Amino acid sequence: MKEIEIQALKNEHPLLNNLISLQEVFWVNPNIEQFQTAIKKSPLTQEDVKDAEVRLQRFAPYIKKAFPETEKSDGIIESPLVKIPSMKKSLERTYDQQIFGELLLKCDSHLPISGSIKARGGIYEVLKTAESLALQHGMLTIDEDYSILHSDKFRHFFSQFSIAVGSTGNLGLSIGIISAQLGFKVTVHMSADAKQWKKDLLRSKQVEVIEYEADYSKAVEEGRLQAANNQTCHFIDDENSHDLFLGYAVAASRLSKQLEALQVKVDQEHPLFVYLPCGVGGGPGGVAFGLKLMFQDNVHCFFAEPTHSPCMLLGLMTGLHDQISVQDVGIDNITAADGLAVGRASGFVGKTIEPFLSGNYTVSDEQLYLLLKELLDTENIFLEPSALAGMIGPVKLCNENTDYILKHNLTEKMQNATHIIWGTGGSMVPKEEMELYIQTGSTLASRN
Numbered sequence: 001m002k003e004i005e006i007q008a009l010k011n012e013h014p015l016l017n018n019l020i021s022l023q024e025v026f027w028v029n030p031n032i033e034q035f036q037t038a039i040k041k042s043p044l045t046q047e048d049v050k051d052a053e054v055r056l057q058r059f060a061p062y063i064k065k066a067f068p069e070t071e072k073s074d075g076i077i078e079s080p081l082v083k084i085p086s087m088k089k090s091l092e093r094t095y096d097q098q099i100f101g102e103l104l105l106k107c108d109s110h111l112p113i114s115g116s117i118k119a120r121g122g123i124y125e126v127l128k129t130a131e132s133l134a135l136q137h138g139m140l141t142i143d144e145d146y147s148i149l150h151s152d153k154f155r156h157f158f159s160q161f162s163i164a165v166g167s168t169g170n171l172g173l174s175i176g177i178i179s180a181q182l183g184f185k186v187t188v189h190m191s192a193d194a195k196q197w198k199k200d201l202l203r204s205k206q207v208e209v210i211e212y213e214a215d216y217s218k219a220v221e222e223g224r225l226q227a228a229n230n231q232t233c234h235f236i237d238d239e240n241s242h243d244l245f246l247g248y249a250v251a252a253s254r255l256s257k258q259l260e261a262l263q264v265k266v267d268q269e270h271p272l273f274v275y276l277p278c279g280v281g282g283g284p285g286g287v288a289f290g291l292k293l294m295f296q297d298n299v300h301c302f303f304a305e306p307t308h309s310p311c312m313l314l315g316l317m318t319g320l321h322d323q324i325s326v327q328d329v330g331i332d333n334i335t336a337a338d339g340l341a342v343g344r345a346s347g348f349v350g351k352t353i354e355p356f357l358s359g360n361y362t363v364s365d366e367q368l369y370l371l372l373k374e375l376l377d378t379e380n381i382f383l384e385p386s387a388l389a390g391m392i393g394p395v396k397l398c399n400e401n402t403d404y405i406l407k408h409n410l411t412e413k414m415q416n417a418t419h420i421i422w423g424t425g426g427s428m429v430p431k432e433e434m435e436l437y438i439q440t441g442s443t444l445a446s447r448n
């Protein structure tokens with residue numbers, strides 16, 4: 001991008017200066033619309049989400065058999081929703097900022113099979129692909145018990161087909177594990193940010209892992225090119241896939257039941273705020289879309305990104321979506337939050353979610369490590385750095401400098417508010433890696 005173009009963008013959006021100088025920013029989306037208006041323009045609908053939900057139900061007997069850890073939940077891949085009152089107190093003390101309402105953590109870190117939010121969308125798209133192939137070839141009808149897929153007959157059938165994906169790590173992990181279990185040949189194109197243990201784990205499951213020295217966008221591009229030359233290969237396109245998005249969106253109806261079980265109300269007098277770590281956008285976008293369908297104007301969704309990788313915020317703020325990358329404006333896309341190390345956001349997600357989204361903010365790597373340590377100390381829950389990006393959201397929102405609450409007439413309702421931090425990953429991180437993260441958090445904390 002030319003210097004003169006960047007200057008013009010800065011003039012139009014002064015916050016861009018703060019973004020470029022890597023300061024933490026909080027951006028309120030001026031293009032949010034009432035739910036009823038926004039949904040009319042949406043390329044995806046409630047029916048699409050319902051279809052995904054019913055498909056996952058059809059696969060539950062298979063999942064239960066193939067992944068015994070899902071026995072308790074009858075083959076439904078879901079995570080706990082827990083209250084974190086000690087963390088709330090600690091945040092209030094650390095940041096000298098009252099948080100109005102209750103704080104909950106959605107533990108997608110503890111989703112079965114792959115221990116991150118990618119166990120929603122990633123697994124869903126592979127299952128959908130398997131179902132289409134089996135239906136097309138007369139191997140299966142939709143009324144059958146899908147546990148028959150857990151057999152040599154089906155593994156042999158699926159071995160004629162392949163699945164490919166580009167990833168910073170966790171998407172590759174989810175897709176590699178489920179594809180290999182079904183019997184597909186599977187190739188994961190990993191960006192330079194991907195952790196060694198994720199590559200090792202996949203290789204141990206006979207997944208082909210191709211490594212790149214470049215970032216996520218390059219790994220996706222290469223994967224897409226290689227898959228295009230192969231008729232029997234399905235490429236899971238993290239930048240454009242509607243199926244991934246819908247797989248994530250199913251989270252909302254499940255969450256709604258969990259909120260009821262905890263006797264948490266969401267209505268006009270009881271606003272719900274949700275904070276979602278954002279990489280390319282599919283995970284947080286899909287979840288936020290599902291939540292808006294469920295709770296409409298009573299839910300307020302915010303995306304959180306590292307200060308070094310604010311691709312979605314950049315795309316939304318400038319209106320350029322996927323036509324601009326963080327590197328275009330001189331930001332390096334180098335962050336400890338490997339799951340969020342994306343320089344160019346999904347244009348599909350940005351445009352789809354824009355009228356529904358309340359805002360975005362950025363958080364420094366240092367902050368992520370401190371929050372990681374603080375959550376462990378107060379609630380004994382371990383998350384990976386990426387998954388902590390949501391945690392600072394309520395502090396930033398409740399800060400009087402943020403005019404969102406005023407603008408939406410929420411001041412009076414804030415004592416009835418619920419804040420959900422979406423904890424997007426962490427339970428599969430090996431012990432030694434975990435110790436390093438905690439050590440970094442401790443060192444930073446002792447300096448403050």
Ligand SMILES: *Cc1c(COP(=O)(O)O)cnc(C)c1O
Pocket residue numbers: 116117118170171277278279280281282283284285339340384386387424425426
């Ligand atoms: C992938 C990922 C995200 C963000 O999902 P996107 O679809 O890339 O936006 C957040 N947290 C973790 C831990 C992830 O792995």
